[in-house]
Amino acid sequence: MQRNAQKLLEKIEKNKMTVGVLGLGYVGLPLAVTFAKKGVTVLGFEKDTKKAAKVNSGINYIGDVSDSDLLFCTQKTKDLSATSDFSRIAEVDAVIICVPTPLDKFKKPDMSYIETACETIAEYMKSGTFIALESTTYPTTTEELMLPIFETSGLQLGEDFWLCYSPERIDPGNKVYKTDNTPKVVGALGEDASELALALYGLAIDTLYPVSSPRVAEMVKILENTYRLVNISLINELALLSGKMDINIWEVIDAAKSKPYGFQAFYPGPGIGGHCIPLDPFYLEHIAKNYNFDLTMINAAGRVDTIMPHRMVVKIGFALNRHNKPISGSKFLFLGVAYKSDIGDERESPALRIISEIDHKGGVVGYNDPYIDTIKVGEEKEFYSVKLTESALKDADCVVITTNHSCYDGEWIAKHAKLVIDLRNSIKKESTTVVKL
Amino acid sequence: MQRNAQKLLEKIEKNKMTVGVLGLGYVGLPLAVTFAKKGVTVLGFEKDTKKAAKVNSGINYIGDVSDSDLLFCTQKTKDLSATSDFSRIAEVDAVIICVPTPLDKFKKPDMSYIETACETIAEYMKSGTFIALESTTYPTTTEELMLPIFETSGLQLGEDFWLCYSPERIDPGNKVYKTDNTPKVVGALGEDASELALALYGLAIDTLYPVSSPRVAEMVKILENTYRLVNISLINELALLSGKMDINIWEVIDAAKSKPYGFQAFYPGPGIGGHCIPLDPFYLEHIAKNYNFDLTMINAAGRVDTIMPHRMVVKIGFALNRHNKPISGSKFLFLGVAYKSDIGDERESPALRIISEIDHKGGVVGYNDPYIDTIKVGEEKEFYSVKLTESALKDADCVVITTNHSCYDGEWIAKHAKLVIDLRNSIKKESTTVVKL
Numbered sequence: 001m002q003r004n005a006q007k008l009l010e011k012i013e014k015n016k017m018t019v020g021v022l023g024l025g026y027v028g029l030p031l032a033v034t035f036a037k038k039g040v041t042v043l044g045f046e047k048d049t050k051k052a053a054k055v056n057s058g059i060n061y062i063g064d065v066s067d068s069d070l071l072f073c074t075q076k077t078k079d080l081s082a083t084s085d086f087s088r089i090a091e092v093d094a095v096i097i098c099v100p101t102p103l104d105k106f107k108k109p110d111m112s113y114i115e116t117a118c119e120t121i122a123e124y125m126k127s128g129t130f131i132a133l134e135s136t137t138y139p140t141t142t143e144e145l146m147l148p149i150f151e152t153s154g155l156q157l158g159e160d161f162w163l164c165y166s167p168e169r170i171d172p173g174n175k176v177y178k179t180d181n182t183p184k185v186v187g188a189l190g191e192d193a194s195e196l197a198l199a200l201y202g203l204a205i206d207t208l209y210p211v212s213s214p215r216v217a218e219m220v221k222i223l224e225n226t227y228r229l230v231n232i233s234l235i236n237e238l239a240l241l242s243g244k245m246d247i248n249i250w251e252v253i254d255a256a257k258s259k260p261y262g263f264q265a266f267y268p269g270p271g272i273g274g275h276c277i278p279l280d281p282f283y284l285e286h287i288a289k290n291y292n293f294d295l296t297m298i299n300a301a302g303r304v305d306t307i308m309p310h311r312m313v314v315k316i317g318f319a320l321n322r323h324n325k326p327i328s329g330s331k332f333l334f335l336g337v338a339y340k341s342d343i344g345d346e347r348e349s350p351a352l353r354i355i356s357e358i359d360h361k362g363g364v365v366g367y368n369d370p371y372i373d374t375i376k377v378g379e380e381k382e383f384y385s386v387k388l389t390e391s392a393l394k395d396a397d398c399v400v401i402t403t404n405h406s407c408y409d410g411e412w413i414a415k416h417a418k419l420v421i422d423l424r425n426s427i428k429k430e431s432t433t434v435v436k437l
Numbered sequence: 438m439q440r441n442a443q444k445l446l447e448k449i450e451k452n453k454m455t456v457g458v459l460g461l462g463y464v465g466l467p468l469a470v471t472f473a474k475k476g477v478t479v480l481g482f483e484k485d486t487k488k489a490a491k492v493n494s495g496i497n498y499i500g501d502v503s504d505s506d507l508l509f510c511t512q513k514t515k516d517l518s519a520t521s522d523f524s525r526i527a528e529v530d531a532v533i534i535c536v537p538t539p540l541d542k543f544k545k546p547d548m549s550y551i552e553t554a555c556e557t558i559a560e561y562m563k564s565g566t567f568i569a570l571e572s573t574t575y576p577t578t579t580e581e582l583m584l585p586i587f588e589t590s591g592l593q594l595g596e597d598f599w600l601c602y603s604p605e606r607i608d609p610g611n612k613v614y615k616t617d618n619t620p621k622v623v624g625a626l627g628e629d630a631s632e633l634a635l636a637l638y639g640l641a642i643d644t645l646y647p648v649s650s651p652r653v654a655e656m657v658k659i660l661e662n663t664y665r666l667v668n669i670s671l672i673n674e675l676a677l678l679s680g681k682m683d684i685n686i687w688e689v690i691d692a693a694k695s696k697p698y699g700f701q702a703f704y705p706g707p708g709i710g711g712h713c714i715p716l717d718p719f720y721l722e723h724i725a726k727n728y729n730f731d732l733t734m735i736n737a738a739g740r741v742d743t744i745m746p747h748r749m750v751v752k753i754g755f756a757l758n759r760h761n762k763p764i765s766g767s768k769f770l771f772l773g774v775a776y777k778s779d780i781g782d783e784r785e786s787p788a789l790r791i792i793s794e795i796d797h798k799g800g801v802v803g804y805n806d807p808y809i810d811t812i813k814v815g816e817e818k819e820f821y822s823v824k825l826t827e828s829a830l831k832d833a834d835c836v837v838i839t840t841n842h843s844c845y846d847g848e849w850i851a852k853h854a855k856l857v858i859d860l861r862n863s864i865k866k867e868s869t870t871v872v873k874l
Contacts, residue, residue, distance in 0.1 A: 139682055169696060176698075183695040209695040211688055219684050220692045223675060224700055227668070227693075234667050234734045238660060241721075244728045245576055247656050251648055255657045256664075258620040258646040259606060261613075263661055264701040284678075291681045297671045300737030 004128050004159060005192035011093055012199045018043055019200070020092035022117050024051055024082060026275075026345075027134055027168040028098030029062045029070075034179040035204045036073035036080035043092055044082035055082035063343060064172055064179075089124035094132070094200055097121075098168065100275070101135045107282045107302075109138065111145065118149035125153065127160040130196050134168040136221050136280045138287035141165075142214035143189065162193035165214035166201065167221035172274075173343045183207040187217025225280035226298060231266040232277065233301035236308055239268035239437050243315075248436070250425045268437055270402055270423045271308035271350025273339025278305070278348045309353035312400075312437075316358065316421050319435045320398055323419055328362030333396035335388070335413070336403020336424075337369045344371030351402035352377060366396070370407055393417045401426050441565050441596060442629040448530055449636045455480055456637070457529035459554050461488055461519060463712075463782075464571055464605040465535030466499045466507075471616040472641045473510035473517035480529055481519035492519035500780060501609055501616075526561035531569070531637055534558075535605065537712075538572045544719045544739075546575065548582065555586035562590065564597040567633050571605040573658050573717050575724035578602075579651035580626065599630035602651035603638065604658035609711075610780045620644040624654030662717040663735060668703040669714065670738035673745055676705035676874050680752075685873070687862045705874055707839055707860045708745035708787030710776025715742070715785045746790035749837075749874075753795065753858050756872045757835055760856055765799030770833035772825070772850070773840020773861075774806045781808030788839035789814060803833070807844055830854045838863050 001009065011017040017040075021032040024046040036042045046052040054061055058071040073080040089095060099113035114135060121131060131150065133142055142165040147157060155161050166186045171177060184205045188194040198208055211217050235253070242249040249268060257265045272278045281298045288295050317327050339349035346352060351367075356377045359365045367375065368388040375383050386392055388408075393399055393416040400421045401408065410426035414434050420427065423437045438446065448454040454477075458469040461483040473479045483489040491498055495508040510517040526532060536550040551572060558568060568587065570579055579602040584594060592598050603623045608614060621642045625631035635645055648654050672690070679686040686705060694702045709715045718735045725732050754764050776786035783789060788804075793814045796802045804812065805825040812820050823829060825845075830836055830853040837858045838845065847863035851871050857864065860874045 139684060171698070174698070183697065185692045185695060207695070209692055211692050212685070215682065215684050216688050216692065219675075219679060219682075219686075219689045223689055223693045224696055226671065226675070227700060230667060230671050230734070231664070234663065237732060237734050238656075238663070238721075241725055241728065241730050241732065242656060244730060245652065245656075245724075247576060247652050248649070249656075251653050252656045252660055255622045255646055255648050255653065256660045258622060258644070259661055260620065261608070261611070263664060284675075287682075288678055291678065293678050293681060295674060295678065296737045296741050297667070297674050297734075300733045304733050 001192050001195065002158060005162065005196060008093060008128055008130060008162075009196055009199055012196065012203070015040060015203065017041070017093035018091060020045055020089060020095040021098060022095055022121070023098040023100070023113075024055060025098065025100065026062055026064065026172065027170055028096075029055070030064050030170065030179045031096065031098060031134070031168070031204075032080055033065050033069050033073055036077070037069060038204050039077070039079060040203050042073075042080045043088060044080065045084070045086055045089070046082055047084055047086075049084045052082040052084045055080070063345075064170065086120045087124050089121055090126050093128065094130040095121055095125070096132045096134060098134045101137050101279070101283070103279050103282055109283050109286050111137070111141075114141070114146065115149065118146050122150050122153040125155070125161065127155055129161045130164070130193070130200060131161055132164045132166050132197065132200075134166055136167060136225070136276065136283065137218060138283040139215040139218040139222065140287065141218060147189070158190055158192060162188065162190070162196050163214070164188035164193050164197040165217045166197065167217060169221075169224075172345060173340065180204060181206050183209050185209045185211060185217050185220050187211045187214040189214060222280055222284045225276050226284065228266075229272065229277050229281045229305070230297055230301045231264070232269070232272055233304040235266045236268045236271075237304050240311060243437065250436075267425070269350070270312045270354060270437070272305045273347065273349040274345065275347050309350045310357065312350070312354050312421075312423060313357045313361070315435065315437070316354075316398060316400060319419060319421055323397070325397055327358060329364065330397040331364045331395060332358055332366065333386075333392060333399045334365065334367040335369075335399065335401045335408055336405050337367055337372055337375050338403050338405070341404045342371070342406055346372055346375060349403075354400070354402065355383070366392070368392070369403070370405060390416045438632065439595060439629050442599065442633060445530060445565055445567060445599075446633055446636055449633065449640070452477060452640065454478070454530035455528060457482055457526060457532040458535060459532055459558070460535040460537070461492060462535065462537065463499055463501065463609065464607055465533075466492070467501050467607065467616045468533065468535060468571070468605070468641075469517055470502055470506050470510055473514070474506060475641050476514070476516060477640050479510075479517045480525065481517065482521070482523055482526070483519055484521055484523075486521045489519040489521045492517070500782075501607065523557045524561050526558055527563050530565065531567040532558055532562070533569045533571060535571045538574050538716070538720070540716050540719055546720050546723050548574070548578075551578070551583065552586065555583050559587050559590040562587075562592070562598065564592055566598045567601070567630070567637060568598055569601045569603050569634065569637075571603055573604060573662070573713065573720065574655060575720040576652040576655040576659065577724060578655060584626070595627055595629060599625065599627070599633050600651070601625035601630050601634040602654045603634065604654060606658075606661075609782060610777070617641060618643050620646050622646045622648055622654050622657050624648045624651040626651060659717055659721045662713050663721065665703075666709065666714050666718045666742070667734055667738045668701070669706070669709055670741040672703045673705045673708075674741050677748060680874065687873075704862070706787070707749045707791060707874070709742045710784065710786040711782065712784050746787045747794065749787070749791050749858075749860060750794045750798075752872065752874070753791075753835060753837060756856060756858055760834070762834055764795060766801065767834040768801045768832060769795055769803065770823075770829060770836045771802065771804040772806075772836065772838045772845055773842050774804055774809055774812050775840050775842070778841045779808070779843055783809055783812060786840075791837070791839065792820070803829070805829070806840070807842060827853045
């Protein structure tokens with residue numbers, strides 16, 4: 001092992017170092033807390049000064065972080081603190097980058113967050129710094145986008161700094177698998193970097209799974225989410241066909257699950273949402289073009305899911321039509337705008353697109369979501385969550401169950417509503433006033 | 438319960454009846470033996486008189502049937518016998534149809550086997566007959582194709598006969614899950630039929646999973662296999678891209694498997710084969726057209742898999758090119774022509790298409806398969822399995838591992854061959870003379 005690497009390894013093994021976590025969002029904050037809980041000194045970097053101040057005051061803003069853990073690490077042991085002063089990167093021995101990797105409106109990857117993070121690190125890092133990226137991105141990012149930026153610092157890979165890619169596997173709301181007990185894939189550039197990565201992450205994560213290179217690790221993450229995208233798209237499409245064929249797709253899925261091998265159940269819904277599944281596969285589609293390669297399956301999945309919310313609007317319109325009502329002027333109550341059950345995150349949520357289209361077509365829109373007080377639809381319109389009451393249900397011409405929050409009682413909703421469009425199989429009983437996806 | 442149904446139910450419960458199994462192939466023969474092993478009298482109907490004679494002599498011709506079980510049922514207890522005389526359908530109390538449902542050359546379902554079976558049953562069945570279909574087919578087949586044929590007999594559904602669809606779930610070569618211990622989905626037409634179906638199958642099958650209608654059961658089977666088709670297509674496509682990006686897809690899959698939820702591993706290969714996955718989804722695509730519905734995901738999967746064998750030929754050609762050799766005149770040794778490992782079935786096997794194209798392009802083709810002595814390629818050409826020896830490996834310009842039979846020792850093959858195209862990840866060690874999918 002190279003001498004500087006050896007020095008850093010000893011620091012890690014003796015836990016005499018500071019880990020910097022760059023970006024204190026839904027990936028970075030749980031990771032920072034996970035390290036700090038194990039007694040590792042963590043300095044969080046967050047450009048949003050309000051968030052940094054919250055962390056320093058022990059005020060939690062991420063669902064998957066426990067309030068008491070954050071308080072403990074920031075107020076009692078003080079192992080975790082946050083700053084918006086990025087020049088303090090010079091103080092840390094390792095930086096783990098947890099910045100967003102969104103797509104722009106045209107589904108092109110927006111790499112600016114990663115690029116800015118790398119430029120900032122290159123400006124301030126000292127010799128002897130270990131760097132890891134956790135953000136989901138296309139294969140080759142670590143080696144071909146990040147490494148050249150770090151080299152502008154004049155520091156040398158393998159001498160002064162080491163590089164690794166280790167994808168986050170956060171599943172918001174998962175009660176069993178958290179940051180510390182979800183096995184973590186680690187792909188480093190070179191053997192020293194690999195040893196350092198395993199030593200560092202080993203301080204906080206129960207199980208590590210090393211792979212031979214960053215690009216393998218990058219592809220692992222894309223495969224995991226592409227698998228989900230493709231299977232959700234398949235079941236969404238089969239749900240639409242089943243509706244036409246008078247087949248209950250939910251019953252079909254439950255029966256298929258009785259096969260004891262070779263099947264994993266996915267459930268249909270009004271479309272894909274969140275920050276991973278609707279985005280990650282299109283990172284791969286983007287880089288594939290660089291290799292003159294057309295990804296038929298991802299492309300097809302994208303086509304199915306892009307149109308799903310619109311198809312739900314059509315379904316709603318035709319159901320109302322059977323009650324001799326148009327969309328225009330009818331009163332709607334949408335139940336749930338989060339992209340999945342029991343979380344307060346509406347990013348990329350199909351409910352927003354459905355609401356937007358119904359609103360645009362003249363529907364009078366109301367919504368309830370116990371986790372989300374207000375939503376913005378389009379450029380200017382704002383809606384506020386209303387109380388879910390019997391009279392709110394009775395008052396609506398059409399109730400649409402867009403998210404299956406576990407507090408929603410399907411039978412109670414069906415009992416009081418004139419018409420329910422149940423996009424989440426919340427209502428088991430058959431009824432003439434319930435239309436299922 | 439209707440009176441005739443009640444009578445038949447009593448006969449079933451007392452095991453005083455004869456079950457007819459129509460078609461003694463890879464589904465029907467294991468099913469017939471499973472019933473007979475439980476002491477049910479079974480009469481097998483098989484138009485191939487040679488096969489019927491074999492069964493009657495206790496000579497096994499299906500891999501998933503144990504020789505001793507067949508001997509026991511046909512020679513000792515004599516609970517199982519076979520006939521080619523279909524008028525004897527009049528003797529049985531239940532008929533289970535296990536005929537093939539192939540696609541024609543243009544991927545259109547060939548329903549003639551089911552139609553002929555139904556016509557024959559309609560001609561000979563007595564009042565009081567229970568009928569089940571096990572062949573994979575598109576949803577609505579039982580209700581809309583079969584029922585009208587049975588009604589031409591003058592007998593009445595629910596009075597004289599009962600109808601059910603219960604898809605076979607045979608997985609050839611599976612050592613754990615056989616006919617009797619694989620849960621079986623049952624969708625009958627009406628409550629009497631459902632009770633009869635559960636009583637009858639309950640005599641032979643450990644776990645039954647009743648669903649509300651035949652069309653739901655039909656869709657279950659299609660979903661199971663479409664799930665597999667779509668996921669194999671996805672991983673095949675990602676394997677091709679990974680090859681271009683210098684990423685080992687096998688390593689990626691193994692690492693993704695470390696995710697403890699939300700992922701199921703599929704492995705790439707030279708294309709899909711067998712009698713289920715390449716066929717079943719296209720049954721659904723066929724009936725979807727009747728509903729003006731385009732199945733984007735199945736369509737995309739079909740496109741990926743149709744071209745896979747050709748892409749393998751391209752891969753082989755370019756690998757040879759790096760050895761300064763053309764396909765034409767080069768000697769090839771293909772290892773494995775079965776569509777999956779450790780079975781002797783080459784139906785729809787991608788190996789055949791690859792061999793055919795290499796042969797057509799002037800390659801000198803040889804093959805080895807311990808389970809398949811001879812193959813027919815195209816309309817007239819026949820090949821015979823050669824012995825797999827060191828000199829056979831050394832003699833070939835190019836060895837292609839098309840099927841991962843467990844008797845193939847990848848490292849030994851790599852040691853003696855000039856060039857190996859390993860399409861099944863049989864060779865773990867990296868080498869300049871090994872090209873992986």
